[in-house]
Amino acid sequence: MAAQKNGKDCAGRRSKRMEVLSETDVLIVGAGPVGVTLAALCGRLNLRTCVIDKLPSMQMQPRAMALDNEALRILQLAGLDEASFSRFEVPQVRLRSTSFGQFARMNTKGLVDGHPMLISFFQPELELALLESLTRYPSVQLLRPVEWFETIEDDEGCTVSLRCADGGVRRVRAKFVVGADGASSLVRRSMNVGFKGSTYQEDWLVVDALNVDKEFSHVEFSCDPQRPTAHIPGPGSRQRWEFMLHPGEIAEDMLKHETIKKLQIERTAVYRFHARTAAVFQQGRTFLVGDAAHVSPPFIGQGLVSGLRDAANLAWKLAWVVRAQANSRILSSYHTERQPHVWAMIQLAKWMGILVMPRSRWAALLVHGFAKIATRIPGLRSLIVDIKIKPKNRFRLGLFAPRRFGNRFEHGNHLVQGRLESSTGEVLLSDEVLGHHFQLVGIGIDPQEYLTSIQRDVWERIGGKTTVLLARDSVGRAGWVDLDDSFGVRRFPHGWVVAVRPDKVIVADGEPQRTDAIVQTIVGLLQ
Numbered sequence: 001m002a003a004q005k006n007g008k009d010c011a012g013r014r015s016k017r018m019e020v021l022s023e024t025d026v027l028i029v030g031a032g033p034v035g036v037t038l039a040a041l042c043g044r045l046n047l048r049t050c051v052i053d054k055l056p057s058m059q060m061q062p063r064a065m066a067l068d069n070e071a072l073r074i075l076q077l078a079g080l081d082e083a084s085f086s087r088f089e090v091p092q093v094r095l096r097s098t099s100f101g102q103f104a105r106m107n108t109k110g111l112v113d114g115h116p117m118l119i120s121f122f123q124p125e126l127e128l129a130l131l132e133s134l135t136r137y138p139s140v141q142l143l144r145p146v147e148w149f150e151t152i153e154d155d156e157g158c159t160v161s162l163r164c165a166d167g168g169v170r171r172v173r174a175k176f177v178v179g180a181d182g183a184s185s186l187v188r189r190s191m192n193v194g195f196k197g198s199t200y201q202e203d204w205l206v207v208d209a210l211n212v213d214k215e216f217s218h219v220e221f222s223c224d225p226q227r228p229t230a231h232i233p234g235p236g237s238r239q240r241w242e243f244m245l246h247p248g249e250i251a252e253d254m255l256k257h258e259t260i261k262k263l264q265i266e267r268t269a270v271y272r273f274h275a276r277t278a279a280v281f282q283q284g285r286t287f288l289v290g291d292a293a294h295v296s297p298p299f300i301g302q303g304l305v306s307g308l309r310d311a312a313n314l315a316w317k318l319a320w321v322v323r324a325q326a327n328s329r330i331l332s333s334y335h336t337e338r339q340p341h342v343w344a345m346i347q348l349a350k351w352m353g354i355l356v357m358p359r360s361r362w363a364a365l366l367v368h369g370f371a372k373i374a375t376r377i378p379g380l381r382s383l384i385v386d387i388k389i390k391p392k393n394r395f396r397l398g399l400f401a402p403r404r405f406g407n408r409f410e411h412g413n414h415l416v417q418g419r420l421e422s423s424t425g426e427v428l429l430s431d432e433v434l435g436h437h438f439q440l441v442g443i444g445i446d447p448q449e450y451l452t453s454i455q456r457d458v459w460e461r462i463g464g465k466t467t468v469l470l471a472r473d474s475v476g477r478a479g480w481v482d483l484d485d486s487f488g489v490r491r492f493p494h495g496w497v498v499a500v501r502p503d504k505v506i507v508a509d510g511e512p513q514r515t516d517a518i519v520q521t522i523v524g525l526l527q
């Protein structure tokens with residue numbers, strides 16, 4: 001093995017046999033936006049975490065520009081506040097064709113779970129904010145430039161071989177390794193799992209411009225088969241254009257175009273898009289997240305969002321296993337829960353690709369005509385206009401109790417987020433109140449009152465807490481007031497209990513008298 005032959009550690013010392021220099025709970029390979037978000041979530045959960053990147057500083061290529069409310073909620077969970085990176089709220093996405101003019105639009109105005117439905121942003125600014133946030137967590141260490149090249153797994157953990165900038169090799173013991181090393185992931189290749197899917201034939205030129213004085217407030221796809229183009233407004237005076245290139249055409253030709261010549265170009269890049277996912281997201285103690293696990297054409301702006309969903313799903317599971325509050329068997333639910341949703345999103349992105357880049361005028365007439373008609377048929381209209389077609393981030397199988405008759409909340413779905421007010425008048429979003437714990441959320445009741453002291457101990461031992469939600473008009477009771485009736489406190493005159501995981505996925509629910517049974521169910525799921 002090259003590492004042993006070279007026999008040098010990061011400080012440049014030579015040694016015959018490399019020794020294990022340090023130890024961590026989680027080693028994350030790749031400090032891109034997904035790896036760093038995962039590191040921040042691990043930091044919040046007090047996991048000893050080491051995140052490494054082979055590059056000395058972050059990537060500056062023009063990539064993600066749009067995030068949805070789910071992504072913003074996960075960034076909130078990772079401790080990033082709204083002001084930490086600039087954003088532009090996008091109210092609408094429009095699709096235009098040469099034959100029909102505007103043939104479809106999607107409404108993206110408004111808030112869902114406390115966050116705008118769609119924003120545009122500047123990826124390097126977000127990544128910088130995420131990197132800076134890591135300094136808040138003493139248990140998180142960022143090392144760069146350090147390259148991963150091998151993991152050897154045993155019963156107790158992994159020995160990971162890393163190459164430092166000076167060519168020296170360092171060995172780290174980690175309980176778990178996460179490959180967040182992007183689309184060409186070496187970690188994925190070392191796992192020998194497939195990366196099924198397809199690669200597009202065409203290249204796209206991405207042009208980011210600064211100081212654009214012409215105002216532009218919506219995302220627009222010009223779905224002309226001669227030249228499919230996307231135009232996206234950014235925060236400040238930034239705007240992006242994406243142009244499909246024809247075979248044989250090079251970026252330089254396109255950059256001579258009149259529209260582009262007038263722009264103050266900040267950066268450009270040429271990409272070929274992929275629609276692929278790894279066959280498995282976990283192998284033993286190694287996991288894949290973000291582009292290492294799946295890549296999506298960017299037509300619906302979900303590549304990074306999917307990666308953030310991975311991070312939120314995986315972080316707490318690793319923490320519970322490391323703290324011995326759960327059996328390592330729960331880790332297999334990461335793949336079970338994430339992979340089907342990732343694949344559904346990729347299929348939607350491909351479908352959008354058919355609208356954006358039809359192969360010919362005839363194909364354009366057909367698909368754009370169909371979409372135009374669909375937006376006039378009541379049942380189909382909301383699929384497009386209200387984006388109901390977007391796959392919901394809820395699981396069919398996974399780490400939650402099966403639904404049974406009498407349940408009022410959808411197990412495997414995410415609990416809504418709303419504004420809550422404390423008895424002292426402090427107003428917080430509910431995820432802040434629920435924190436990074438399992439929670440028994442008492443709707444109109446205190447779940448503690450329905451547990452014996454032994455059951456309370458059991459609940460605490462598995463990392464559980466309780467929270468009381470009250471209606472606006474409840475007087476003199478301890479708890480958080482559901483300011484906007486997001487949790488429907490009034491719908492439950494005799495109270496209700498909902499159990500949620502640290503990532504806010506609903507695990508079980510029932511009448512207050514079933515609180516002990518709910519605790520037992522969760523104990524069973526974690527065993």
Ligand SMILES: Cc1cc2nc3c(=O)[nH]c(=O)nc-3n(C[C@H](O)[C@H](O)[C@H](O)COP(=O)(O)OP(=O)(O)OC[C@H]3O[C@@H](n4cnc5c(N)ncnc54)[C@H](O)[C@@H]3O)c2cc1C
Nearest residue numbers: 030032034054064065066148181182290291301303304305
């Ligand atoms: C043109 C374009 C537009 C896009 N638009 C959107 C959008 O609007 N919305 C959206 O959600 N997504 C979008 N995406 C997708 C999004 O950019 C990616 O999904 C996201 O950046 C991936 O982040 P990541 O952290 O998984 O991987 P990356 O950002 O690729 O990070 C991987 C890191 O791993 C490091 N690394 C690699 N190998 C090693 C190794 N052996 N050892 C150590 N470090 C290593 C790399 O240096 C890199 O820093 C777009 C993509 C493109 C190309």
